[in-house]
Amino acid sequence: MSEPKISLQHVYKSFNGKEVLRDLSIDISPGESLVIVGGSGTGKSVTLKHIIGLLQPDRGHVVVDNTDLCCMHAVELNAFRRRFGMAFQEGALFDSMSVFENIAFPLRRHTKMSEDEIRQRVEECLEDVHLHGVEKRRPSELSGGMRRRVGFARAISLKPEILLFDEPTTGLDPVISDVVADLIVEMDEKLNTTTVTITHDMKVAFKIADRVAMLYRGEIIEEGTPEEFQRSENSIVQQFIEGRAQGPLTEE
Ligand SMILES: Nc1ncnc2c1ncn2[C@@H]1O[C@H](COP(=O)(O)OP(=O)(O)OP(=O)(O)O)[C@@H](O)[C@H]1O
Ligand SMILES: [Mg+2]
Structure with a gap:
């Protein structure tokens, strides 16, 4: 396997004593399209902000192209961010x-x-x-x-070499959401980027993902290709995919 483009390694992050990310680890390969799904307030946006160095982990490492962001100075970090869209x-x-x-x-x-x-x-x-x-x-x-x-x-x-989308279809009707999802697929292919998208729209997720990962209580609890993810036996994942009120997932 090639070196990961982006590697989150045992990342912990708390705000005011509340743990948001707990031992979060995931590698993203060059050219891959990863979609992170999860409920509201589970730390999806916080995860993206770690990837571009807008937030620093309390513990753990964020590594992009073999460079640990924690070792970068402000000037370096600014130049580094130009590689992201x-x-x-x-x-x-x-x-x-x-x-x-x-x-x-x-x-x-x-x-x-x-x-x-x-x-x-x-x-x-x-x-x-x-x-x-x-x-x-x-x-x-x-x-x-x-x-x-x-x-x-x-x-x-x-x-950019890396594209990050945070809730790109929120607030759009289903047809326009689908058009926007198509566009993300097209951009990812044409521009040959590594793409990380956050969404809670499973239809959008399955359309644009090479791999889907689900964030729950600060950790990745499931990951796989859209087909693997859909077949997950994890009841939290199944409840999320089906959008059911009943199940282990509750409002945090
Ligand atoms: N800068 C911050 N200071 C304090 N708390 C924060 C900060 N950023 C995020 N949080 C808290 O971290 C938790 C996760 O936030 P985050 O924005 O990552 O959620 P999310 O998964 O993106 O949710 P949503 O689907 O609603 O966008 C929330 O409880 C939020 O209040
Ligand atoms: Mg968010």
Whole structure:
């Protein structure tokens, strides 16, 4: 097996005495699409934030390309984050800026590209997410699905090696969710990225995952290909897949 692109090793994290991650370990291979599922408040977003070094583990290690993030200085960490494209919950677009300026933002900030180069790169990114003729619009003037696409276009502008999506389809209707899930599959393949997605929509998870992992009480309790995951004999996993109120899973 090749070296993992991302390796979480025995990660522990508490906030104000509350343990959120407890001995969490998982390896993600180069080019893999991993989906992490789990109930609300189980630490999914916290896990993603560890992967980009926005949070540090209390114990354990986060290793990306054989480099332990704990050993990086702020300057290194900033350069390191450029290798990631992130599309977090609800897109987090700047509403005071046009779509064009939103996508150009990371390019202006992190590169010395000329105006012409920026224009060309923004065009390419918009093409990659199948958006046309919306450059001058404000995010607030677009539909929810289109806003997600703009967020994705911004996430890929610096040609990242790793894409992270936190709840990319939350708040979208089932049809648009499916379209957005298709787009994630397409981007992952075309851009050849290692992709980590968080969702609690199992249909989306099974569509985009090479491997699904379920987070429960701070640990990965099940992982496998979508087929393996669906066949899991773990009653917590089965309850989550079926979305049943009755079972071992309760509100935390
Ligand atoms: N910076 C922080 N300071 C204090 N507590 C935090 C912080 N970040 C997360 N938490 C807590 O950690 C727990 C897990 O949060 P997290 O955002 O990872 O959940 P999640 O699995 O992403 O849930 P959701 O599905 O609702 O997005 C929650 O109890 C949350 O309140
Ligand atoms: Mg979250």
